[in-house]
Amino acid sequence: MNILNKVKEKIKKLVPAGFTLKRKKKPFAAKTPVVGIEKEMPSFQETVVADAKFSHPEPSRPARFMQEELPYQYDQDRIVLQVRDPRWVHTYWELRNQTIDRLKSRLGDDFKRARKVLRVYDVTNIIFNGSNANSFFDIQINDFASSWYIDTGHPGCSFCVDLGLMLADGRFITIVRSNVVQTPLEGPSWITDEEWMIPEDMFARLYGMGFGLGRSSPVGGAWQERIKQGIFSSGLSSSPVRKELKERGFWMKVDCELIVYGATEPTAKVAVQGKPVNLRPDGTFTLRFWLPDGKQHIPVKATSGDKLEERTITPIINRETK
Amino acid sequence: MFKGYLCLVLHGHLPFVRHPEFEDFLEEDWLYEAITETYVPLISVFEGLVNDGIDFRLTMTLSPTLISMLGDPLLQERYLKHINKSIELAAKEMERTSWQAAFRDLARMYFNRFSHARDTFLQYNRNLTLAFKKFQDLGKLEIITCGATHGFFPLMDTCRASVRAQVKVAVNHYESVFGRKPNGIWLPECGYHPGHDEMLKEAGIRFFFTDSHGVLHGSPRPKYGIFAPVYCKGTGVACFGRDLESSKQVWSSIEGYPGDFNYREFYRDIGFDLEYDYIKPYIHPDGVRINTGIKYYRITGQGNNKEPYVEQWARDKAASHAGNFMFNRQKQASYLNGLMGKPPIIVSPYDAELFGHWWYEGPMWLDFLFRKIACDQDEIRLITPSEYLQENPRNQVITPSLSSWGYKGYSEMWLQGSNDWIYRHLHMASQRMSELVKIFPAVEGLRKRGLNQALRELLLAQSSDWGFILGTGTHTSYAVKRTKEHLLRFTRLYEELRSNSIDEGWLADIEYKDNIFSQIDYRVHQ
Numbered sequence: 001m002n003i004l005n006k007v008k009e010k011i012k013k014l015v016p017a018g019f020t021l022k023r024k025k026k027p028f029a030a031k032t033p034v035v036g037i038e039k040e041m042p043s044f045q046e047t048v049v050a051d052a053k054f055s056h057p058e059p060s061r062p063a064r065f066m067q068e069e070l071p072y073q074y075d076q077d078r079i080v081l082q083v084r085d086p087r088w089v090h091t092y093w094e095l096r097n098q099t100i101d102r103l104k105s106r107l108g109d110d111f112k113r114a115r116k117v118l119r120v121y122d123v124t125n126i127i128f129n130g131s132n133a134n135s136f137f138d139i140q141i142n143d144f145a146s147s148w149y150i151d152t153g154h155p156g157c158s159f160c161v162d163l164g165l166m167l168a169d170g171r172f173i174t175i176v177r178s179n180v181v182q183t184p185l186e187g188p189s190w191i192t193d194e195e196w197m198i199p200e201d202m203f204a205r206l207y208g209m210g211f212g213l214g215r216s217s218p219v220g221g222a223w224q225e226r227i228k229q230g231i232f233s234s235g236l237s238s239s240p241v242r243k244e245l246k247e248r249g250f251w252m253k254v255d256c257e258l259i260v261y262g263a264t265e266p267t268a269k270v271a272v273q274g275k276p277v278n279l280r281p282d283g284t285f286t287l288r289f290w291l292p293d294g295k296q297h298i299p300v301k302a303t304s305g306d307k308l309e310e311r312t313i314t315p316i317i318n319r320e321t322k
Numbered sequence: 323m324f325k326g327y328l329c330l331v332l333h334g335h336l337p338f339v340r341h342p343e344f345e346d347f348l349e350e351d352w353l354y355e356a357i358t359e360t361y362v363p364l365i366s367v368f369e370g371l372v373n374d375g376i377d378f379r380l381t382m383t384l385s386p387t388l389i390s391m392l393g394d395p396l397l398q399e400r401y402l403k404h405i406n407k408s409i410e411l412a413a414k415e416m417e418r419t420s421w422q423a424a425f426r427d428l429a430r431m432y433f434n435r436f437s438h439a440r441d442t443f444l445q446y447n448r449n450l451t452l453a454f455k456k457f458q459d460l461g462k463l464e465i466i467t468c469g470a471t472h473g474f475f476p477l478m479d480t481c482r483a484s485v486r487a488q489v490k491v492a493v494n495h496y497e498s499v500f501g502r503k504p505n506g507i508w509l510p511e512c513g514y515h516p517g518h519d520e521m522l523k524e525a526g527i528r529f530f531f532t533d534s535h536g537v538l539h540g541s542p543r544p545k546y547g548i549f550a551p552v553y554c555k556g557t558g559v560a561c562f563g564r565d566l567e568s569s570k571q572v573w574s575s576i577e578g579y580p581g582d583f584n585y586r587e588f589y590r591d592i593g594f595d596l597e598y599d600y601i602k603p604y605i606h607p608d609g610v611r612i613n614t615g616i617k618y619y620r621i622t623g624q625g626n627n628k629e630p631y632v633e634q635w636a637r638d639k640a641a642s643h644a645g646n647f648m649f650n651r652q653k654q655a656s657y658l659n660g661l662m663g664k665p666p667i668i669v670s671p672y673d674a675e676l677f678g679h680w681w682y683e684g685p686m687w688l689d690f691l692f693r694k695i696a697c698d699q700d701e702i703r704l705i706t707p708s709e710y711l712q713e714n715p716r717n718q719v720i721t722p723s724l725s726s727w728g729y730k731g732y733s734e735m736w737l738q739g740s741n742d743w744i745y746r747h748l749h750m751a752s753q754r755m756s757e758l759v760k761i762f763p764a765v766e767g768l769r770k771r772g773l774n775q776a777l778r779e780l781l782l783a784q785s786s787d788w789g790f791i792l793g794t795g796t797h798t799s800y801a802v803k804r805t806k807e808h809l810l811r812f813t814r815l816y817e818e819l820r821s822n823s824i825d826e827g828w829l830a831d832i833e834y835k836d837n838i839f840s841q842i843d844y845r846v847h848q
Contacts, residue, residue: 055355
């Protein structure tokens with residue numbers, strides 16, 4: 001087991017604590033528009049890159065959509081639990097007014113003194129009947145909350161949550177009970193299959209390679225910047241600690257373009273710097289050039305439709321940038 | 323000497339964006355950009371390989387929403403208009419840059435690319451799915467399916483009827499397009515929740531993929547790590563784990579290829595760089611500057627100074643990066659072979675739209691890689707999952723772990739402060755859909771139409787793309803609009819069905835707007 005732990009430790013060290021996911025798009029940003037440790041983590045990088053699939057207009061764009069709102073409630077008593085990661089679960093709930101009223105009339109003054117509580121049961125490996133949980137803990141919530149992120153601290157365990165009231169005398173009354181969820185493991189399973197045994201050190205090597213900590217890469221150190229942050233560290237996902245350094249991003253650019261335009265008889269042929277130009281039906285033409293520094297001679301030659309006459313006019317333009 | 327297999331997977335997906343009610347709709351550009359920059363270049367790579375007699379294998383998802391858009395006459399017509407405008411702009415650019423040789427050559431490069439995109443598009447009768455199908459029929463490509471609208475399955479676990487509907491609608495749609503059932507599926511966002519393999523099995527699917535920890539943290543412990551597939555306990559559906567080393571070589575900001583200074587800079591587009599009046603006809607009619615696809619600069623370096631792109635330098639780099647990738651896979655396979663005592667399979671999945679779009683040289687890199695693998699070595703062999711399973715039918719049985727390939731590896735990308743509000747509505751809609759199926763087990767006519775449309779609206783609301791965009795926290799208004807719009811349409815249908823008062827005119831209108839999956843059968847949601 002020591003070798004496997006070493007691999008895990010190694011991975012843990014490469015995982016800094018606390019992240020924010022923020023993507024800045026600046027007109028002149030390089031391909032990696034993030035700074036610091038974050039950008040060294042491929043899963044973060046992939047998120048930034050994946051967002052490039054969806055080109056967006058600039059935020060200044062006026063809202064195009066006027067829309068009805070979704071219902072605030074669905075007139076049900078319900079609490080739903082879902083897994084966010086090996087340690088955290090998320091729950092949301094709603095209660096009908098009549099359910100609250102019924103509790104009020106049943107409990108009288110006790111109701112006023114009661115606190116709303118989420119009771120989180122560890123129901124790993126049992127069929128939960130309401131009183132046989134392995135353990136539980138309570139989270140006091142306020143009246144306005146309708147969802148909560150819960151740090152269970154226990155990967156690979158099953159949980160169930162009651163939304164209920166904690167009375168002043170310590171009694172707990174369940175209002176609604178959630179579904180049961182199971183958090184995933186955050187490391188390899190201890191369970192092995194006899195038919196598919198592998199020595200510990202070999203598994204540790206395969207395990208590390210699976211996470212990109214292998215030996216075949218020629219760049220050694222660089223690819224040990226490790227990824228799946230959060231997998232081997234506890235509960236760091238909730239509170240972003242890093243502060244972003246403010247970059248001074250003032251900039252300016254200036255460029256010049258030249259518009260050459262004119263008119264002749266619609267049947268004439270026109271060439272600018274020797275290259276033929278398409279005339280509009282009324283005999284006018286417009287050309288637009290990016291203008292480099294230095295002197296440009298721009299001979300514009302028109303030949304009449306019967307090829308008997310020619311005119312050449314040559315603007316000379318000098319651009320100098322200081 | 324043969325050491326191991328390499329399974330390259332490109333996941334092609336875009337959410338269903340189609341707005342016949344607007345003349346010009348910005349988000350439809352996602353599709354048009356992907357056609358020009360990703361799908362056509364990939365098809366050209368495949369064509370070149372086949373013409374040159376180079377054998378290759380690639381696994382590719384074409385999500386049902388993507389296939390639907392590629393086959394939609396309105397979007398096809400609009401793409402043609404879009405690409406014609408791009409060609410017109412490139413032609414103007416060739417003139418404007420006459421006194422600037424480096425840029426003029428690039429303008430010509432884009433002119434040729436855009437013209438080629440239009441030709442390819444027309445050559446395949448405006449439906450690029452037919453091109454991909456051709457390479458599948460030739461045995462080079464294995465096309466797999468995806469969730470019908472790319473719903474994120476782990477956060478649908480409390481309403482498995484919706485997971486089932488996502489899978490069944492996708493499989494039926496695949497069959498109607500390709501004439502056979504898909505062997506495999508790309509779980510949207512690589513999101514696996516234990517037990518969902520049951521729905522895959524019901525639909526006849528034989529394999530799927532997870533991120534590396536999906537297999538590595540499965541139970542019992544997988545003997546070969548991610549370098550051999552496992553069968554899911556109870557269903558026997560095969561699960562292939564993603565190899566992170568090869569992923570990182572492509573996407574890491576340190577050693578990842580796309581950041582090479584000779585490659586094209588994604589963020590410098592003439593849609594933003596050029597003078598407003600000149601570029602105005604080619605950006606959004608609202609006057610908002612957007613990408614035109616014409617980008618003249620190479621990454622150049624860390625700072626803001628950018629130098630013109632040089633095609634040949636980028637090409638040389640793509641070739642050397644392909645060589646580097648292959649060399650690393652050879653070393654990896656040979657090391658693993660020694661460790662495992664059998665040939666490993668290295669599974670390298672990538673988001674398809676980033677090849678060519680984000681990483682301009684990506685398709686070219688792939689082309690070099692396929693050619694080098696075919697001609698320069700005999701240690702690694704390209705393979706599809708179906709072929710692998712045929713050759714290696716005996717694999718360990720485990721239960722893979724909950725996982726995704728999103729930020730932090732689980733559900734947080736789609737379940738955080740900015741997007742968690744959607745689930746109480748999505749779950750309620752799922753529950754109501756199941757209720758409707760129970761109330762109306764077999765109806766015809768208007769009610770059937772209403773029920774089918776209700777399922778379409780539910781599926782469209784479930785796209786993980788909306789949650790993803792909300793999660794990135796920028797430019798979220800469209801994602802909010804889509805989530806609400808489909809949920810509101812669903813809710814109204816639910817109420818009208820319950821009270822037997824379907825407004826046929828309105829129903830016809832949303833059938834016309836959200837016209838995906840014409841063959842849908844609402845009864846799959848149970």
